[in-house]
Amino acid sequence: MKELLERYPASTEYLLDMLHDLQDAEPKNYLTPQALRAVAEYLSIPLSDVVSTATFYTMYSLKPRGTHVIRLCESPPCQLVGAETLLDILAKHLNVGVGETTEDGAFTLETASCLGVCGVAPAMMIDEELYGNLTAARVVEVVEDVRRRDETG
Amino acid sequence: MRLARGHVLIGINDEALLAGARDVQSALADALTAHGLADEIEIIETGDLGATGQGVVLSVYPDGVMYVNVSVGDVEEVVTEHLLKGRPVERLRLVGHLEAAPARAHKRIVLENCGVIDPHSLEQAIAVGAYAAMAKIVEKEIAPHDVIDIVKESGLRGRGGAGFPTGLKWSFTAKGEQVYIICNADEGEPGTFKDRLILEGDPHRLIEGMMIAGYAVGASKGYVYVRGEYALSIERMQTAIDAAREAGLLGERIFESEFDFDIEIKKGAGAYVCGEETSLIESIEGKRGYPRLKPPYPGAVGLWDKPTVVNNVETLANVPPIVLHGAEWFRSYGTETCPGTKVYTILGHVEKPGLIEAEMGTSLRTIIDEYGGGVKDDKAFKGALIGGAAGAFVCPDCLDKPMDFDGLKELSAVLGSGAILVLNEDASIVDMLDGILSFFRHESCGQCAPCRGGTRALKAIMDRIRDGQGQSGDLDRMVEIATSMQAMSLCPLGQSAILPITSAFQHFRPEFEALIT
Numbered sequence: 001m002k003e004l005l006e007r008y009p010a011s012t013e014y015l016l017d018m019l020h021d022l023q024d025a026e027p028k029n030y031l032t033p034q035a036l037r038a039v040a041e042y043l044s045i046p047l048s049d050v051v052s053t054a055t056f057y058t059m060y061s062l063k064p065r066g067t068h069v070i071r072l073c074e075s076p077p078c079q080l081v082g083a084e085t086l087l088d089i090l091a092k093h094l095n096v097g098v099g100e101t102t103e104d105g106a107f108t109l110e111t112a113s114c115l116g117v118c119g120v121a122p123a124m125m126i127d128e129e130l131y132g133n134l135t136a137a138r139v140v141e142v143v144e145d146v147r148r149r150d151e152t153g
Numbered sequence: 154m155r156l157a158r159g160h161v162l163i164g165i166n167d168e169a170l171l172a173g174a175r176d177v178q179s180a181l182a183d184a185l186t187a188h189g190l191a192d193e194i195e196i197i198e199t200g201d202l203g204a205t206g207q208g209v210v211l212s213v214y215p216d217g218v219m220y221v222n223v224s225v226g227d228v229e230e231v232v233t234e235h236l237l238k239g240r241p242v243e244r245l246r247l248v249g250h251l252e253a254a255p256a257r258a259h260k261r262i263v264l265e266n267c268g269v270i271d272p273h274s275l276e277q278a279i280a281v282g283a284y285a286a287m288a289k290i291v292e293k294e295i296a297p298h299d300v301i302d303i304v305k306e307s308g309l310r311g312r313g314g315a316g317f318p319t320g321l322k323w324s325f326t327a328k329g330e331q332v333y334i335i336c337n338a339d340e341g342e343p344g345t346f347k348d349r350l351i352l353e354g355d356p357h358r359l360i361e362g363m364m365i366a367g368y369a370v371g372a373s374k375g376y377v378y379v380r381g382e383y384a385l386s387i388e389r390m391q392t393a394i395d396a397a398r399e400a401g402l403l404g405e406r407i408f409e410s411e412f413d414f415d416i417e418i419k420k421g422a423g424a425y426v427c428g429e430e431t432s433l434i435e436s437i438e439g440k441r442g443y444p445r446l447k448p449p450y451p452g453a454v455g456l457w458d459k460p461t462v463v464n465n466v467e468t469l470a471n472v473p474p475i476v477l478h479g480a481e482w483f484r485s486y487g488t489e490t491c492p493g494t495k496v497y498t499i500l501g502h503v504e505k506p507g508l509i510e511a512e513m514g515t516s517l518r519t520i521i522d523e524y525g526g527g528v529k530d531d532k533a534f535k536g537a538l539i540g541g542a543a544g545a546f547v548c549p550d551c552l553d554k555p556m557d558f559d560g561l562k563e564l565s566a567v568l569g570s571g572a573i574l575v576l577n578e579d580a581s582i583v584d585m586l587d588g589i590l591s592f593f594r595h596e597s598c599g600q601c602a603p604c605r606g607g608t609r610a611l612k613a614i615m616d617r618i619r620d621g622q623g624q625s626g627d628l629d630r631m632v633e634i635a636t637s638m639q640a641m642s643l644c645p646l647g648q649s650a651i652l653p654i655t656s657a658f659q660h661f662r663p664e665f666e667a668l669i670t
Contacts, residue, residue: 015439016422020381049440056441056598057422059381075343076538077500077574079588113425113592114541115382116346118500118572119205119507120168128384130167133206 001025001035005042012043019054028064029108036062058112066101066108068146071125075114078122086122086139087111093140106147157195159236162212164202164268166353167385172208173224180225181211184232194236197277200354202268204247205507212268213241220245259524260486262494263470264510267354272389275396278357284402286473287364291408295476300369304472306480308492313337313428313465314540314569315645316491316558319472323369326452327460332372334363335456335463338379338386339433341425342541343592344572347496348466350508352379352386355470356393360403360416362469365476367414370462375416378433381423390418425596429644430463432598443600444644467496467571487513491557495571499525502532502577514555517547521575532577536660540569542589543649545656546582566656582661583619583668589653590615597646604647607638611650623669628658 004021008014022035031054040047054060072090074083087098094102094109101108117123120132124139131142163169163178178196185191202210207221211231218241220231227245234240270277278284290300305320326332336359340348351359363375379387394416397403405413424442426432431445434456455461471493475483484492491513497520500506504526511520517537521527528534536548539556545566554560561568576585594608611634614627635651642648658665 012439013437016436017420020420020422052441053439057381057424059423074588075592076542076585076588077344077572080501080574080576080580080585112382112423113596114341114343114345116340116349116380117167118344118346118498120171121500125382130171132168132171 001038002042005038010043012045012049015039015043015050015053016057018042019050019060023060027067028105029066029069030061030064064101066106067150068106068126069108069110070143071110071112071115073113073115073117073121073123073125074111075118077114077118081121083122085136086124086134089136089139090143093143106150107143157193159194159216160197160214161194161236162197162199162202162214162268164200164204164210164212165198166201166350168205169209172222174209176225177209177211177223177228180228181232184228185236188232188237190232190236197271198273199270200267200272201350201508204505206505207247210247216241219247221247259510260494260512261510262474262483262486263351263358263467263496264354264508265474266358267350270355272354272356273392275357275393275400275402278355278393282477283357283473284361286476287361287368287402288408289477290365290368291410291412297369297371300365300476303476303480304369307475307483308480308490309468309471309475309483310491310558311465312467312471312495312571314342314543314567316568319464319468322452322464323366323462325450326370326462328371329460331374331457331459332367332370333456333459333461334367334370334372334375335430335433335437335461336363336375336377336466336469337428337430337433337463338377338383338466339421339428340380340383340466340570341428341596342543342570342572343589344500344538344541344574345498345570347498347508347571349383349386351466351470351496352383353389356390357397358470358473359390359466360393360397362464362472363416364403364407364414365472366462366464366469368412370460372462373413373415375414376419376437376456377416378419378421378427378437380421380427387418387420394418424598425592426598426644426646429646432644433463434461441598443598444646446643488555488557488560490559495557495568497524497571497573499573499575501537501573501575502529502580503527503575504529513557514560516553516555517573518552520556520573521552525575528575528577530577532579535576535578535580536582537576538574538585538653539572540567540652541572542592543567543645543652544569544572545652546585546660547656548660565652565659567652582657582664586653586657587612587615587619590650593646593650601641601643601647603638603641604643604650607634607642607647608650610634611654618665618668621668621670625669627669628662628665632658 040050122134123132209223211220309319310316427436427442432442436442451461487493496510509524590612594612597604597608599605638647639651
């Protein structure tokens with residue numbers, strides 16, 4: 001953790017970068033209490049300042065998440081072509097609500113504001129990967145593909 | 154340097170990658186080698202080629218033939234038929250307005266190099282004129298205030314949405330020991346991805362734009378604040394910055410002048426409100442992205458309380474050609490009060506969704522029919538949402554009005570970010586407005602009460618109407634809430650909720666009334 005932080009000068013200007021890196025390094029895709037404390041110490045600022053910033057931005061989570069984070073775009077261009085139905089299908093398929101993690105800890109289902117790939121709406125991101133032109137069948141297929149990839153290593 | 158007789162441009166962006174562009178690219182390289190063409194034909198990886206939603210796109214030069222939806226299986230045929238024998242593969246050709254490189258018939262200023270050069274290559278950027286404007290400034294010893302005058306005379310207005318004159322903004326910037334330039338690339342308006350494609354397609358243009366802005370206002374440091382979701386944009390921009398620094402185009406004593414300038418990328422973390430300039434500044438400082446009370450404006454008190462200019466990506470991308478070709482040249486495009494072009498993303502129910510650049514003042518009808526290929530499946534045009542969630546609905550009556558910052562104001566609409574979402578006769582305006590109100594509720598940053606409470610109240614009333622529990626007077630109540638938000642919210646987020654609401658009611662009121670019994 002220390003190593004990650006020391007790549008940046010000890011200035012709050014790099015706080016967002018540090019939070020990104022620490023979250024990416026955590027297998028459960030979230031900012032652990034230890035990580036938040038480490039940042040506060042490194043920057044010599046109160047822990048509450050770090051938490052305040054971390055809780056403002058949707059890309060950070062203070063709760064453990066699944067191995068993979070699904071972010072389905074729900075902005076108007078995607079909505080126009082059926083994103084709402086896709087959310088129901090995903091929720092049902094994974095048996096979770098929005099913001100929840102599957103029992104096996106594989107997926108967290110989230111919604112996102114415009115992902116900026118409206119040309120292939122409806123779209124979603126799983127971790128850093130983008131998927132577009134989604135349909136009811138394809139959305140399940142994509143999730144299962146990711147699951148299979150994990151199982152076969 | 155090896156000279157190739159032909160070039161195959163492959164558009165690499167998120168959408169093309171989804172469609173398997175990397176596989177096509179390596180298959181193409183293999184096929185060229187197999188047929189002994191590797192020395193004759195060069196593959197150039199470039200940005201968006203302007204044919205969104207059409208999979209992997211190739212553009213073959215000097216023939217100017219464009220192929221869409223290319224799969225690995227098509228590569229052999231393209232190589233043997235076209236590149237070897239000179240017979241274009243008709244079944245893959247893109248027909249229609251985009252033929253022979255995207256929108257060549259239409260004037261492109263901002264996007265002129267996007268999809269033409271390899272964004273990873275500084276040499277290619279320089280070959281098409283990158284850094285020539287900055288060189289001109291140094292060579293001709295154009296003083297900073299004269300640069301501001303050129304931009305003022307050009308009539309360039311901010312392309313982020315508000316349309317504030319750029320030269321004026323620069324001239325309002327206070328002098329100081331440390332001044333900052335920030336490029337706002339926190340593109341979050343639903344339906345907008347123009348800035349992403351500029352960052353991915355021609356990053357050196359942006360660096361030069363920031364550099365010139367820095368020179369004009371006396372800033373030696375620039376930040377590009379890119380939204381966290383734009384991984385490819387960040388990567389390409391970083392590559393470009395590194396290359397420019399290596400070549401001495403960024404750093405100390407640029408072109409052996411007294412001017413020092415350097416750029417750093419800042420990655421956002423998912424907050425729509427950070428597109429607002431003061432929120433963005435707070436975010437760079439490592440805080441919650443709460444907008445600041447204005448005045449003081451960033452031009453006086455900005456980043457780390459120093460004078461700061463915040464300009465949108467597209468705005469800055471317009472600056473180098475203006476300096477290079479002059480204000481008069483720029484004014485020859487567009488309208489009297491809004492010279493130049495505008496980059497739009499045209500989406501929804503159109504045949505060819507994608508990114509286009511049209512002169513200011515071009516009508517919505519021309520944009521939909523000529524650039525967008527018309528309404529999809531020959532359905533009737535019902536309306537459009539222009540400017541994203543903070544934009545407005547327009548109806549068929551607006552189709553022939555010239556679109557620029559002022560023309561749309563007359564229609565009580567806004568140009569905003571340039572997102573055009575086309576709706577056909579089957580689209581439900583009620584559902585669209587509901588989506589927009591969910592968006593506002595989610596993205597309200599929570600700092601000021603009118604917006605925090607207002608966005609929730611608006612969505613609650615909307616839910617009630619959609620559930621068939623609407624009460625008489627609900628529509629007026631929504632307008633009333635949005636009006637107070639407009640008057641009392643701290644930043645444009647809360648202030649702009651009124652636009653989609655009143656425009657939806659103005660043009661499509663019966664749809665809402667039908668749900669309230």
